[in-house]
Amino acid sequence: MNTDHYNNELISILQKHQSGSFYVGTYLPPEKVRNATAHFPIPRQETILGLIDCTVFGSCKNGLAITNNGLIWKNDWATDSARTSLTWRELIDLKESIQALEFKVIFAHNIHLGLAGSSVKPTNFIALCYELIDFFVSTESIHQQHHQDDTNNDDIDPSLLSKCILIKLVARFVKSDGAISRKEIDFIEELFDVMSNHDATEKRIFINFFNKVKDMSTPFEEITNALRQNPATDDEDFFSGVYELLWELALIDGQLSPIKHDLLKTLRWQLGLHQSAYEESAADHLGAGFNKDSKPKGNEVHLTHLNSYFELLGCACNSSDTEIKTAYRRKMSALHPDKLQSKDLAEELLQFANQQVQKINVAYEEIMKSRNY
Known part of the structure; x- marks a missing residue:
């Protein structure tokens, strides 16, 4: 995954949980960062994305740093712990054992994080941990799926593979005429809600995969061929639904760009649909008076x-x-x-x-x- 995008994804998760003594991203106080770097066991190469100050007077000589590679902390004298850092992989492995106890979080029987002195409640911090774990599990899953997709592994679940191919098609289509708009993002998020049956972890997998493939230059014909060859999509109604989806996405901003209009003509036959599919969709979306031999005017x-x-x-x-x-x-x-x-x-x-x-x-x-x- 692109490092900047990866860090931004983490920061967006942290921002939903920040509070009085929990600082995130651009709001990290330089003095607190310097004290944390001096007192916590933070490797020089790691980037601090979030910081929880667990000192009463705000020096941040005790607390927790959330980095690009995991959790690193320094407890006060009252909280013992055999370890003061966890990688993301280690946090995932400890998911079932994490629990809250008064002013501290217990990751395992001898791994404790003290939160006394901070505004962060142990239960709230555990909720953050669960969200981070879901993010990293989904990141790993989509990496594995993408690798399998590229190697053309016959053991892939056809249904999941068809969803990944569809996401590639949507990503290429939406980026075809430039940047992705806010309305397009909202539309795609709703689509992923439906595709994942409102499962947050699976939706995160789809979002990560979309971000991974949206800037690729895979030919549309290659994507549509893969979709048509997939055993889970051998149904004309499926391709009609995909085509209708692309029309809705093309018009979500209120205007049909010439690039997307040309693509809709091409994708009609690449998806194996009859010429009438284009004409009917154009009439439905652009009005009954639309001339199939001309391009729509943006203002119309x-x-x-x-x-x-x-x-x-x-x-x-x-x-x-x-x-x-x-x-x-x-x-x-x-x-x-x-x-x-x-x-x-x-x-x-x-x-x-x-x-x-x-x-x-x-x-x-x-x-x-x-x-x-």
């Missing part, structure tokens, strides 16, 4: 989505620019992070509010763009 596709943008802002299509700007500012003010945090809302509600802010920004930008701003 875009206009079909403007109504939903006006609805999101609470405006009518004939609202003036001033009315639209006023509605936009009112919505953004109501969802401002400082205002919501002052109300002490649950984390889930704050996350939902952040998602709404993104949608409102997109709606406003697209409406203004349609008016030639």
Whole structure:
């Protein structure tokens, strides 16, 4: 896995658990890092991604460092431990024995981490450990699956292999015309939810695999051939479903790019579908008046989505620019992070509010763009 991407994935997990004395990523205080490096047994080559300060006065001479390679800590005089570090592999192996006891975490009968003096509760830290373990298990699984895929191993489960091939196809398709948008990411996450039957570990496997293959230049024909040759996909309904999925993904941002449009024409026959499959999908998604011999104009596709943008802002299509700007500012003010945090809302509600802010920004930008701003 790419090192930067690997570290960023770890940081994103840690950020969900950070608290008063738990510092992550760019929020690591330099003085605490220097003290931890001086007092913890941290090898010079390791990168500190997270730091838990377990000192009452904030010196961070005792505590835990979460690095790219594992956990490294220094206990106070009251907590004995035969070891003060665990690699990620060792943490995975100890998953079943991890338990909380008052102010410390017990990894094994003689391996203890003291958290007294920090704001992190042992039970919360164990929840973080479980999430990290799931991440590393999924990373290992997808590495093994990818290796098997490349070596064309006949022992691979056809169903799992078909999912991996489909992920390759989606990854290549979504990256075909440039960067991946926020809406495309949300769409793909929902797809992986369905593909994994809402299993968090399997979904993580799919996400890791997607990130691994999205920048590869594997020819589309090679991917579709592998999909058609897989025993688990010998059903025309399956390929029709894949083709419909690609159409939805192509239009998720409200416009159909010429690159994706050309690909949809090509992929129709590469997936073994009749010419009518393209014509029917184009009519369904672009309107009954779509001319199958011409390319869609971006504005024609875009206009079909403007109504939903006006609805999101609470405006009518004939609202003036001033009315639209006023509605936009009112919505953004109501969802401002400082205002919501002052109300002490649950984390889930704050996350939902952040998602709404993104949608409102997109709606406003697209409406203004349609008016030639």
